[in-house]
Amino acid sequence: xxxxxxxxxxxxxxxxxxxxxxxxxxxxxxxxxxxxxxxxxxxxxxxxxxxxxxxxxxxxxxxxxxxxxxxxxxxxxxxxxxxxxxxxxxxxxxxxxxxxxxxxxxxxxxxxxxxxxxxxxxxxxxxxxxxxxxxxxxxxxxxxxx
Amino acid sequence: xxxxxxxxxxxxxxxxxxxxxxxxxxxxxxxxxxxxxxxxxxxxxxxxxxxxxxxxxxxxxxxxxxxxxxxxxxxxxxxxxxxxxxxxxxxx
Numbered sequence: 001x002x003x004x005x006x007x008x009x010x011x012x013x014x015x016x017x018x019x020x021x022x023x024x025x026x027x028x029x030x031x032x033x034x035x036x037x038x039x040x041x042x043x044x045x046x047x048x049x050x051x052x053x054x055x056x057x058x059x060x061x062x063x064x065x066x067x068x069x070x071x072x073x074x075x076x077x078x079x080x081x082x083x084x085x086x087x088x089x090x091x092x093x094x095x096x097x098x099x100x101x102x103x104x105x106x107x108x109x110x111x112x113x114x115x116x117x118x119x120x121x122x123x124x125x126x127x128x129x130x131x132x133x134x135x136x137x138x139x140x141x142x143x144x145x146x
Numbered sequence: 147x148x149x150x151x152x153x154x155x156x157x158x159x160x161x162x163x164x165x166x167x168x169x170x171x172x173x174x175x176x177x178x179x180x181x182x183x184x185x186x187x188x189x190x191x192x193x194x195x196x197x198x199x200x201x202x203x204x205x206x207x208x209x210x211x212x213x214x215x216x217x218x219x220x221x222x223x224x225x226x227x228x229x230x231x232x233x234x235x236x237x238x
Contacts, residue, residue, distance in 0.1 A: 027236050045233075054236035059203040060210055063230055067208070079233055086237035094235035100191070101201065105156035107231035 006078055006112040006128045007142040008032075008039035015042040017124055020082035020116045026050040029057055032078030032114070033069035040074055054093070055081050078128070080114035088117035088127040090136045104134030112139055149177065149221050152228040154202075157192075160185040174204060175217045177227060192229065201232040 019042070020028040026047065033041040043065040048058040069076055083091075090098075090113065098106055098113065109131060117125040129136035148168050153161045161167050162185075169184065171177035178198075182189035191199075197217065198204055204211045205228040211219045221227070 029233070031233075051236065053238055054234070056232065056234035059230075059232060062233055063203065063205055063208070063210070063228070066230065081235060083237040091236065091238040093238040097201075097233075097235040100156040100231065101199070103156065107154065107156055107233070109155055 004037075004130070005140045005142055006032075006037055006039060006114065007144060008034075010143055010145055012039050012042060013126065013143055016080055016114070016116065016126070019044045020080075020084075020118060020124070021121075023047075023050070023082065024118065024121075025052045025084055027052065027055040027082050027084060028116075029055040029079075029081040031062070031065050031069065031076060031111075032080060033072060033074035034077040035074060037077060037112075039077055041069065041072065043068060052084050053086075076108060076111050078112045078114050079108060080116065082116040082118055084118045086117060087119060088115045088125040090115060090129055095131075095134070095136060098131050098136075099134060106131030112141075114141065148223060149225040149227055151177065151181065152226070152230075154229050154231050156231070157188060157229075160188045160191075171221055173217070173221055174198075174206070174211055174219045174227075177221060178217075201234075203230045203232060204228070205230065 030044040032039045045057045045061045045065050047055045113129045128139045128141040130139050151167050169180040171180045178189050
């Protein structure tokens with residue numbers, strides 16, 4: 001299972017939010033590289049079928065982003081996406097897609113799922129969740145300035 | 147021909163917890179059989195009707211097999227194969 005919290009610097013959070021705003025009105029998605037629950041790099045990934053209510057990472061772009069994380073000596077610590085018109089809580093679709101079909105096993109148990117709500121465009125809400133036995137459990141996202 | 151295969155986390159329970167396993171195969175089809183022989187239960191998680199499941203992407207040295215020859219894609223000694231689960235979701 002992933003770590004119990006995800007920590008990132010303010011400029012890392014700003015990069016995630018900037019990407020999510022750039023993709024409006026569609027959902028944005030990407031992966032986060034780092035170590036021991038701390039985000040060190042943000043990797044926006046294009047969606048194969050841009051939509052305001054769904055995302056699916058373009059497979060090769062996803063592979064290249066994951067490879068980039070690995071080559072930098074980092075680990076996958078988070079997966080982020082936006083909900084342009086919904087709250088920062090996982091949807092049924094989010095949960096279904098996060099698990100191996102027919103199981104409650106998360107595809108990426110090491111990664112915190114970060115959801116950015118842009119319901120209030122000027123005041124985005126960011127929350128993190130760990131996949132655990134077919135459920136998402138909220139975990140803190142800690143912003144620091146290290 | 148030994149190739150190195152990266153196993154996705156949910157299937158590592160079939161590979162004894164290993165992230166990378168070594169297999170001998172000359173094609174992706176053969177590799178799926180070899181994985182099943184060495185790690186029973188793996189193939190049915192990866193395929194349906196003999197085809198790789200849609201949410202799974204397989205790369206040979208970084209090339210998506212769907213841009214090569216799909217399940218018939220050829221493997222050679224020393225190739226690296228990555229099995230990656232797609233990432234998707236959304237507000238719905």
